[in-house]
Amino acid sequence: MKKEIVTSGSSVISKKKKESLEAYLGSCVGVTLVDQHADVGGLLHLLLPEATGTDMSFQPESYATTGMPHFLKKLIDAGASKERLEACMAGGALIGPVSDHDLSLDVGGRTAQVVQVYLENQGIPINDSETGGYSGRKISLDLYHWNTTIEPTWQIERPSLSPFQTDVVFNIDEAVQRVKPIPQVALKVIRMIHRDDYTMKEVGSEIRQDQVISGRVLTLCNSAVMGLKTVVDSIDRALILIGEKRLLKLVVTASVKSLFPQSSQGYSLCKGGIFQHSIGTALIAQELAVFTKKAAPDIAYTAGLLHDIGKIPMDQVMAANVPFFYRSTQEKGAELCEAEKLKFGIDHTEAGRQLGKIWALPNNLINVIANHHYPETATEDKELVTLVYLADLLMSKFQAHYELDQINTEKLLHRLNLLDLNPDHLPILIDLIPKNIFQSASMPI
Ligand SMILES: [Fe+2]
Ligand SMILES: [Fe+2]
Structure with a gap:
């Protein structure tokens, strides 16, 4: 049966058909409303x-206070009767190891x-409700039989679990060495972003030298998500039309895409795998940088994009030897x-540090990669590291379909303070998450 994903901050209303609607929920909440008599239903x-007042592109369906009346009106407009509607709801979980600050x-x-x-x-009436708890859930609405099902995300294609401890020695170092090199153009552009004294002439000639990357960048420029009215047929034209900062981000994103594994048994169990998770973290890190003014937004973007590169070599070993290891960590919390x-023997932050050294990435990026799960361990670039930690945390809790890491929040208060933030800022930060990140061409702008 055809499935449609309902992304956060949106709803889908439908008449009866042989399809289903699905939403993956971490801390988000999913609601289904159905009028069986009128054969109309939907998922929100x-x-x-409630709204925090910072969302420039206010989307009523992001917030319960505005989303519910909006959703109800859409259903009534589609032929439902309020008297006959029945509801189910799920989500609102505390994801990951829980500390006092998680209550915030x-x-x-x-x-x-x-x-x-x-x-x-x-x-x-609410016929079924599964909210709270500590695990992510999927809510699905069958548009033919009008049933709502709620299931923990880890039970989907339930894996055979492997114990965490083992006597087998895995050679991650070797896997790190085997990772293909980062495309030269990406490395040069990353260094340019960090130097901040590049000329676009320089960037243009770098990009033109790599046919594959140039092609990918032009494809992205011409994709619907860019909304450009003219066809972009050269890098020079792209530069004029989308501006240098956006072009640089497109180049880096397009060039690292092929490095991220697409295997279905390592980390890449969620939609789009590590690459989508990395883009989401990059976009949130960029917004946090603008909001907190603690880092340059393009550096925060690059750091978010590369924070989990240690998962590239780990994924190869994991998928081949311990399939579903990642999912078992979710199940066991x-x-x-x-x-x-x-x-x-090592974790993905250490594998990433080694890979970052081999690729000769700028030091502040290596610091982010090596310390993003425990930012206080960073001796330098603490603010950038903490910013990416926070972006990763928001991603795991509010974009559950794109990886569900168990991220440590024990020192959350201290970490927020490092960025001159406090728990009262949390709803504002959540509101900064770009809406429908992955809805269109799944590429950043
Ligand atoms: Fe990570
Ligand atoms: Fe991550």
């Missing part, structure tokens, strides 16, 4: 209890509460780096 994917992140719990009160006030160290 909410991000926050329990926006999911509050979102669920707003939905529940709204449905009660409207007299709409284990902190990822700890579980990796037990199983493989």
